[in-house]
Amino acid sequence: MTRLHLFDLDGTLLHGTSAPVEISRQLGLEAETVALDRAISSGRIGPPEYATQVHALWAGLTEAHVVAAFEAAPWLSRIREVWAEITRRGDYCAVVSLSPSFFVERLTSWGAHAAHGSVFPAVPFTEPVDPAGVLSAAAKVRIADRLCAEFGVTRADCVAYGDSMSDLDLFGAVPVSVAVNADRHLTGLATHAYTGRDLWEAYEQVRAA
Numbered sequence: 001m002t003r004l005h006l007f008d009l010d011g012t013l014l015h016g017t018s019a020p021v022e023i024s025r026q027l028g029l030e031a032e033t034v035a036l037d038r039a040i041s042s043g044r045i046g047p048p049e050y051a052t053q054v055h056a057l058w059a060g061l062t063e064a065h066v067v068a069a070f071e072a073a074p075w076l077s078r079i080r081e082v083w084a085e086i087t088r089r090g091d092y093c094a095v096v097s098l099s100p101s102f103f104v105e106r107l108t109s110w111g112a113h114a115a116h117g118s119v120f121p122a123v124p125f126t127e128p129v130d131p132a133g134v135l136s137a138a139a140k141v142r143i144a145d146r147l148c149a150e151f152g153v154t155r156a157d158c159v160a161y162g163d164s165m166s167d168l169d170l171f172g173a174v175p176v177s178v179a180v181n182a183d184r185h186l187t188g189l190a191t192h193a194y195t196g197r198d199l200w201e202a203y204e205q206v207r208a209a
């Protein structure tokens, strides 16, 4: 059986932070972005408004800032090792995140077979962000279905890794799920749970599942 492993980014592959906060840190705007992260996780704003607001904050963003944010971010250890092992077994790994596409897509260089984020214009921005391209919890499931078709598997072959309510729909759609550094609410809805900073240890729990 071929499996597809679906990884969330913010709070899952990134420990205790989000891609927008790490990008904003390069511009000295992390406090504003932490406030936006709180607003979206409490449901006070939705993903399209969040995207519009970070886009406005990032008027001075350059490709160099994005590269620096990616390199300095607190990644879990052994992400590349896990993806290499998944690939060696003939399985697939993908990242699906509500974070900006221009950051998420960098993870294909670490060995992810696919990486999807909210569609943002190219950096530096000369265009607005189109709310239609911004992802949601439900959109994660639609992308998962599309990836299943692309890789010739079904939902029954999927393993999802996530940390928050935006992973809830996906956890409900696949048979195996790993709550990574998640709050108790999500942990109760996953088949497996991991707390720590080493993705290999999370992956080992479901390697044979």
Ligand SMILES: [Mg+2]
Residues within 6 Å of the ligand: 008, 009, 010, 011, 012, 162, 163, 164, 166
């Ligand atoms: Mg997350």
